[in-house]
Amino acid sequence: MVSVVVLEDDDVQREQIARAVTSYFAARDIKCSLSKLRDANELIEYARSTDRLDLLVADVVLDQERDSVSEEAPRQLGDSFEDRESIHAIDLVQSLMLAERGVQVIYVTGYMEYHTRAYQTEHACFLLKPINQEELDFALDRAMKRLAMSMSKPVLIRTSDEERFVRPSEIVYIESDRRVLCVHVRDEVLRTYGKLGEYEHLLPHRFVRCHKSFLVNMDYIAAFRRSELVLVSGATIPISQSRRKATHDAITSFAKATARVLKRRSCKVGRLDA
Structure with a gap:
């Protein structure tokens, strides 16, 4: 969106x-x-x-x-x-x-x-x-x-003992618990302080706010259910009722955009092979 x-x-x-x-x-x-x-x-x-x-x-x-x-x-x-x-x-x-x-x-x-x-x-x-x-x-x-x-620029995340630059593509999802944010990257969880809305503004549109406490990278979604998202890791993320339609629309739009990109790439490869 x-x-x-x-x-x-x-x-x-x-x-x-x-x-x-x-x-x-x-x-x-x-x-x-x-x-x-x-x-x-x-x-x-x-x-x-x-x-x-x-x-x-x-x-x-x-x-x-x-x-x-x-x-x-x-x-x-x-x-x-x-x-x-x-x-x-x-x-x-x-x-x-x-x-x-x-x-x-x-x-x-x-x-x-x-x-x-x-x-x-x-x-x-x-x-x-x-x-x-x-x-x-x-x-x-x-x-x-x-x-x-x-x-697409790296995001600065300040933890208790260091400052890390993390690429958006490496972030699977972010979970908010009051003022503490748990940033789930591919191999670890980084804990920092802040508001989820601040990261929603910084991160690209492939991230969807499916719940007031969760921001998810749609690249890592394996399945969409009525009340939850299933990630490729098997983890489940809740979808709040108030955000259900917006989440569905965002995922549908993301899937269509991804399909168009893959189609364009396929056409380019076809022309090169010819």
């Missing part, structure tokens, strides 16, 4: 961009959770309240009165907030440290002069309005590739 936010102050354009984003993910059979926001307040609140944000499509210039911004905004936006008549998504991305959180940003604007300033922050693409489906598809392709690369 890819978590996407569209930030656009114009109601018509926000709906147009949202439809184009939905069309992109539907055509590729990728599950997408889409939120449509209209101003700085809503993005600040969203970023503060959620552990998961993968992709932001943001209008650069937000037509919003300074007095209408929440009291937290001046602290969030820093000195630049006081110097500008309008609020810029570039400032929001910078102050909320979205790039540092691994969020892939696509800027959209009708003003070419912001192209250079956009490079003050990490971003996947910069599009000029009006945008069409082909241009947005190109930008989303770039964002998804960058997202996959960032999520």
